[in-house]
Amino acid sequence: MSQAVAARERLALAADLPLEQGLALYSTVAPHVGYAKVGLSLFVEHGPAAVAAFQKLGARVFLDLKLHDIPNTVELAAARAGALGVALLTVHAAGGEAMLKAAVKGAREGAKAQGHAAPKVLAVTVLTSLSAEDVTSIGFTGTPEAAAQRLAQLAVKAGVDGLVCSPREAEGLRRLLGPSPFLCTPGIRPAGAEKGDQARAETPAFAIRAGADLLVVGRPVHTAADPVAAARAIAEEVSSA
Ligand SMILES: O=c1ccn([C@@H]2O[C@H](COP(=O)(O)O)[C@@H](O)[C@H]2O)c(=O)[nH]1
Numbered sequence: 162m163s164q165a166v167a168a169r170e171r172l173a174l175a176a177d178l179p180l181e182q183g184l185a186l187y188s189t190v191a192p193h194v195g196y197a198k199v200g201l202s203l204f205v206e207h208g209p210a211a212v213a214a215f216q217k218l219g220a221r222v223f224l225d226l227k228l229h230d231i232p233n234t235v236e237l238a239a240a241r242a243g244a245l246g247v248a249l250l251t252v253h254a255a256g257g258e259a260m261l262k263a264a265v266k267g268a269r270e271g272a273k274a275q276g277h278a279a280p281k282v283l284a285v286t287v288l289t290s291l292s293a294e295d296v297t298s299i300g301f302t303g304t305p306e307a308a309a310q311r312l313a314q315l316a317v318k319a320g321v322d323g324l325v326c327s328p329r330e331a332e333g334l335r336r337l338l339g340p341s342p343f344l345c346t347p348g349i350r351p352a353g354a355e356k357g358d359q360a361r362a363e364t365p366a367f368a369i370r371a372g373a374d375l376l377v378v379g380r381p382v383h384t385a386a387d388p389v390a391a392a393r394a395i396a397e398e399v400s401s402a
Contacts, residue, residue: 168396169195171222171369175347175379176200176215184214190382190392191218196248196378212245212261221248223377227285229253232260236267239282243271247280247300247344249375251325254284254312261319281343283327284316286334289348292360295331305361306330310337317342328368329378335372347377351395354381365395369402 173196176183180203187197197220203211204226212222224247228235231316242250252264261284268278286309287296293305301308309330314337316324323343327336331344348362356362357380368376378395385391 168399169193169371171375171399172196172281172356172392172396173198173375173377174382174392175225175377177202177379180211180214180269180384182350184218186383186388187215187220191220193389193392193396194378196221196223196375198225198379200225200226209245212247218247223248223249223251223375224280225251226251227251228264229256230260232263235260236263239264239267240271240274243268243273243277243280244274244275246277248278249283250280251283251285252321254286254316254321254324255317258315258319261316261321265320265322281322283325283345284319284321285344286312286316286330287327287361289327289346289361290358291327294308294362295324296391306333310334313342323374328363328373329361331368331371331373339384343375345371345375345377346371346373347379348382349376349378349395350382351391351398355384366402369399383394 172194174194175198197215199211215222224242228238265282268282272279287305296305309326311332313324325345327348328346346368348359350362382388382391
């Protein structure tokens, strides 16, 4: 496998843009980025049509809905997501064990019913926008890393395929949980890039060295003067990390 292909498998574009703009951007960066992440804004506005539009471009779709509700509701929603043929689906680990099990069950059954491969269900541990002070203020005890580890252990026990965490927590989670869970890290900022609302951000190379499988990048590409050059530079950093 060439290094370019390997890096492409490890990058997701957060398409938090109007749909046409997101599709146009993904088309141009697709040589460097294998996944398109459809998040809340696109899904609220366009629903499954947004997923289908990126799939038509050949993207593997990461449906980032961060489901968090009672188990029955999450199972129903995860089944609908699985039926769309998405590659990845997120839920909040803080929804608890029964909800996480329901998400995995729903996603697998929904995919199977439509002849798709089951999506990987990823549990969001502690949002990368939360600082240590925020984590305390919402009632978690200890550091963001300690909270992420507790939530990750719960989620893995419930049978999820992977976790969403800050690059700062990836190494500790690998040590704690071993090689199996798929680790996805948003909060990626190339050196010198604006952090915006990301409180626990790190560079692409940091995330890869810490053991991340998939890096999510949005604004550093959207806002770059040359988005293709920005995506290429991130892919090169991933390859050489
Ligand atoms: O903890 C989390 C979970 C999800 N996200 C999502 O990732 C992207 C990041 O976009 P940037 O523009 O690169 O900041 C965004 O879609 C979030 O919803 C996250 O940032 N942190």
